[in-house]
Amino acid sequence: MTQQLTIIRPDDWHLHLRDGEALEYTVPATAAYMGRAIIMPNLQPPIMYARQALEYRQRILAQRPEGSQFEPLMVLYLTDRTTPDMIHAAKLSSNIVAAKLYPAGATTNSDSGVTDLEKLDSVLEALAENQMPLLIHGEVTHDDIDVFDREKLFIDEIMKPTIARHPDLKVVFEHITTKEAAEFVEQAGPNVAATITVQHLAYNRNHMLVGGIKPHFYCLPILKRNIHQQKLQEVAISGNPKFFLGTDSAPHIKGAKESACGCAGCFSAFAAIELYAEIFEDLGALDKLEGFASHFGPDFYNLPRNTDTITLNKQDWTVPSEMPFAGDVIVPIKAGEVIRWTVES
Ligand SMILES: NC(=O)N[C@@H](CC(=O)O)C(=O)O
Ligand SMILES: [Zn+2]
Numbered sequence: 001m002t003q004q005l006t007i008i009r010p011d012d013w014h015l016h017l018r019d020g021e022a023l024e025y026t027v028p029a030t031a032a033y034m035g036r037a038i039i040m041p042n043l044q045p046p047i048m049y050a051r052q053a054l055e056y057r058q059r060i061l062a063q064r065p066e067g068s069q070f071e072p073l074m075v076l077y078l079t080d081r082t083t084p085d086m087i088h089a090a091k092l093s094s095n096i097v098a099a100k101l102y103p104a105g106a107t108t109n110s111d112s113g114v115t116d117l118e119k120l121d122s123v124l125e126a127l128a129e130n131q132m133p134l135l136i137h138g139e140v141t142h143d144d145i146d147v148f149d150r151e152k153l154f155i156d157e158i159m160k161p162t163i164a165r166h167p168d169l170k171v172v173f174e175h176i177t178t179k180e181a182a183e184f185v186e187q188a189g190p191n192v193a194a195t196i197t198v199q200h201l202a203y204n205r206n207h208m209l210v211g212g213i214k215p216h217f218y219c220l221p222i223l224k225r226n227i228h229q230q231k232l233q234e235v236a237i238s239g240n241p242k243f244f245l246g247t248d249s250a251p252h253i254k255g256a257k258e259s260a261c262g263c264a265g266c267f268s269a270f271a272a273i274e275l276y277a278e279i280f281e282d283l284g285a286l287d288k289l290e291g292f293a294s295h296f297g298p299d300f301y302n303l304p305r306n307t308d309t310i311t312l313n314k315q316d317w318t319v320p321s322e323m324p325f326a327g328d329v330i331v332p333i334k335a336g337e338v339i340r341w342t343v344e345s
């Protein structure tokens with residue numbers, strides 16, 4: 001049995017750091033060993049302009065631990081009012097690397113999101129021209145569509161026509177949760193990739209709903225049935241470079257999750273690579289972790305791979321049942337449970 005694993009330093013290609021006081025907690029958690037992270041722009045108000053992204057980046061850098069080389073990669077939030085010029089302006093900074101599509105109403109802080117993607121064709125052209133990937137929260141939002149079907153229907157309704165209209169555009173189908181999304185990405189051209197979270201690999205909807213409703217498993221897109229979980233596991237360990245690590249670590253304070261109307265999002269950044277290592281180990285595919293965590297993301301984004309390494313040791317530790325967070329507390333993923341891997345510091 002493998003007791004130690006050394007891999008090229010990983011990056012997180014989908015991360016929510018939040019803002020203000022939260023940065024004091026979220027930035028060190030990810031900067032502990034991630035080289036870079038794609039920073040999601042769904043703040044209140046959203047990060048729409050290059051200037052806002054660069055100011056937000058400074059607030060993040062201010063919380064970087066002493067000596068840390070962690071690089072936040074910034075993303076613009078697309079709205080109905082985004083213009084091609086706003087994309088060209090972002091391209092002038094090498095620190096802004098992508099744009100994010102939140103269909104209006106799909107998820108946390110998506111109220112300012114896009115209502116009709118076809119109206120943004122000139123913006124998508126500007127992204128393609130600048131080789132900036134479009135990152136997509138892929139769920140339809142009509143009231144009459146079942147929450148478990150929203151990702152699957154997005155593929156035919158929005159994803160395929162968008163890619164057909166913009167064949168040169170790079171697209172990341174973020175946090176995929178279904179067999180249909182995984183198969184779609186497998187079959188699509190080389191410009192289409194996907195991120196996969198810890199929770200969608202480790203859990204299915206039974207974990208959330210059997211034996212009582214467990215709000216800390218609630219995230220969007222929502223956990224699906226086990227056949228979907230199995231397909232995600234299959235592609236994550238396949239060595240196919242279209243699938244790479246994106247935690248979607250999305251902290252909400254305990255009271256906002258344990259509520260009559262609980263927020264969507266799981267906090268996993270504090271043990272991201274350890275959790276992926278457990279899953280890959282259980283699937284007999286530890287040798288595939290490095291590609292997924294450290295190679296395929298930078299390759300897709302046309303960025304250099306990290307060159308230094310991190311080492312994971314087989315060593316149990318127990319996740320606290322709560323963690324302090326911005327004057328409040330947060331209940332992390334695997335609260336109170338044992339994790340089998342520890343990152344050497
Ligand atoms: N994934 C989630 O459940 N929540 C994310 C938003 C998102 O990534 O959709 C958040 O910002 O809280
Ligand atoms: Zn999302």
Ligand SMILES: [Zn+2]
Pocket residue numbers: 014015016040248250
């Ligand atoms: Zn997210």
